[in-house]
Amino acid sequence: MPVNYSAPTPGSLSPVAGVTLGTAAAAIKKWTRDDVVFIVMSEGTRAAGVFTQNRFCAAPVIVCREHLARDGATRALIINAGNANAGTGDTGIAAARRVCSAAAQLVGCAAHEVLTFSTGVIMEPLPVDKMLSALPRAHLACVPTGWDSAARAIMTTDTVPKAASRRVDVDGTKVTVTGMAKGAGMCAPNMATMLAFVATDAPLAGSVLRALVGEIGEASFNRVTIDGDTSTNDSFVLAASGQAALRPVTEPRDSRLPVLRAALVDVAQDLAQAIVRDGEGATKFIAITVEGGRDAHECDAVARAIADSPLVKTAFFASDANLGRIVCAVGNARIVDLDPARVSLWLDDVGVVAAGARAASYREEDGARVMAKMEIGVRVSLGRGSARSTLWTCDLSHGYVSINANYRT
């Protein structure tokens, strides 16, 4: 059960002009649900992406990077669940290319205008024939209202589909941003998360998209961690069909960009937080803010040390105000000249640590009251600057161990 998140109602997802989505069942795992998504985008669509920093990146990631290295012109996206096509060597890359070629033939475009994404078990060969036989069915099923079924078809250990929409007014024209994503474990995105796709009908030039995708990924998917393991397949793609009746946005200082950027960040943050709320075994949603650092990098390092500590995560699971574990994690963030005597810590509004030791005002019952909640804010001040960073994470429960001890069965 996700923490304060439920599946978006299909009606809440606005179609994006120029974008249609269809799904089909390829039986990539032993299941009967749809597991392949075909997204067709109108001519003139530009896309940009950010991908995993894992050195064992998946074959589709290698192919996507190659295809996007041209001008970003993109006509189709193919996504499969159940098999990651990672750790599969040259055979895996050939399989990803075959998927792109087959999709290109159906759409009537060049193979390099197709991007492909995979999620699932690592180091098993992609059943490419199953994929190829499902593609025509998925292509035929493409409709503008396909977001909800697409978000369902890309799920693995996710318990709910994740999608979000915003409609904003840009220069008197309604512009739509709709996106979908999946989690739910092996999730500590480094550049982007495991399969997130956000589309808009705004006419954004390739150069603008490429700048935006990194910025938005940094503000959303790169702000979450479930278990500290960056996956082999993390991909976040932003596409602009240009179907909205607007003059093209061709440079980053365009005055119409801020309102659009805000909508894109909103959708991406909704999706990123949904991934954490539906993290494997999650029972709590924890927002960690580190402030008073010399730069954002060190704030981020401290936030990650806290978020990825199994001891901190199990204390949250138990609602145990064992807050010394957070202090220990702060000390482990490898900030060589950190002065513990300047560190403070709050749990929601409760002051826990002041000047590096337990705050005089701290009472165990106040800590216990906050720890019992399903959503908890942790705030750390390093007392050495004015930089700040926030990360979202979940707890480590018996559910996480059970899910990952049984993943392949």
Add this chain to the structure above:
Amino acid sequence: MPVNYSAPTPGSLSPVAGVTLGTAAAAIKKWTRDDVVFIVMSEGTRAAGVFTQNRFCAAPVIVCREHLARDGATRALIINAGNANAGTGDTGIAAARRVCSAAAQLVGCAAHEVLTFSTGVIMEPLPVDKMLSALPRAHLACVPTGWDSAARAIMTTDTVPKAASRRVDVDGTKVTVTGMAKGAGMCAPNMATMLAFVATDAPLAGSVLRALVGEIGEASFNRVTIDGDTSTNDSFVLAASGQAALRPVTEPRDSRLPVLRAALVDVAQDLAQAIVRDGEGATKFIAITVEGGRDAHECDAVARAIADSPLVKTAFFASDANLGRIVCAVGNARIVDLDPARVSLWLDDVGVVAAGARAASYREEDGARVMAKMEIGVRVSLGRGSARSTLWTCDLSHGYVSINANYRT
């Protein structure tokens, strides 16, 4: 239940001439067992130590560093379980100093000749009055055969006491090395582990001890990780009473040192492996060797990425040959120019990955056979050099979550 490790029989622990140990109950937690250890060492004893790199290091670590910064002359060690005296600010440091002064009065030495160590809950004040009232009783109880009861008194979530002995012949004289240690969670020692103490009656000069302690810590306690969390209190101290009838060893190239160093490494590795075998919730013991790296540092980074991945650890717990998770962890070790196509992986004698993809010879049943064992060897070759590194770790089980969700209760 530890993995293939049981408590040493008291008779297997050789007394070290010049070293006596006593314990007493100070009721630092709500328990009735002995929880304070007093170790008295003869005049002329020299000690050296390595301590945690956690920036929030505990008060006793600060005091130990200060005391050892002189000539290493040491007459007593005081250890308590149940409270870490970490995250306790100036009050904590004052408490550690009071413990040293009180012990010094009982022994008849200077306060700086006493080292003190704490293990237990972080960020709660050390009940120093309880400690001080227990010290005279622990001092009175000191006997040369006290190793077993001392190893029991320092336990926290450990399920068995950990101690080891070696007797070696140096130049015709029998020399003894005996040590004890504790784990069992918040354990990824960086410099040394949570409270390990090894003593010998060999006459080692302070300069020789200081060189040895780092080298031995690196080969033993720094080779283990249970949950990737370096504690605030890690301390490894090596003491030499000089009571053996040997000419003093005053320089590192002394020809008598290799046999002695081997005995010290043996005892330290025994203790380090015992910590992993008794890691919180551990059901498997895993030795990870990474070879073919450019330097030991990168081999170590890969071994740690594997050892600390919750996904890898839960797969071991489940005996599930989900070996793509190991490949993913290798890719996460932040070796920017790692070429996946040169990476190979073995599980014991079974080749799993060759040239970055599943080995042609690999059969799932072979992987499953190894995964079902209680002791498993993982070997990774990076194919880019001749450096090599080994790390010992355990799995992540429901037991780990239960222990850490209930630690303070």
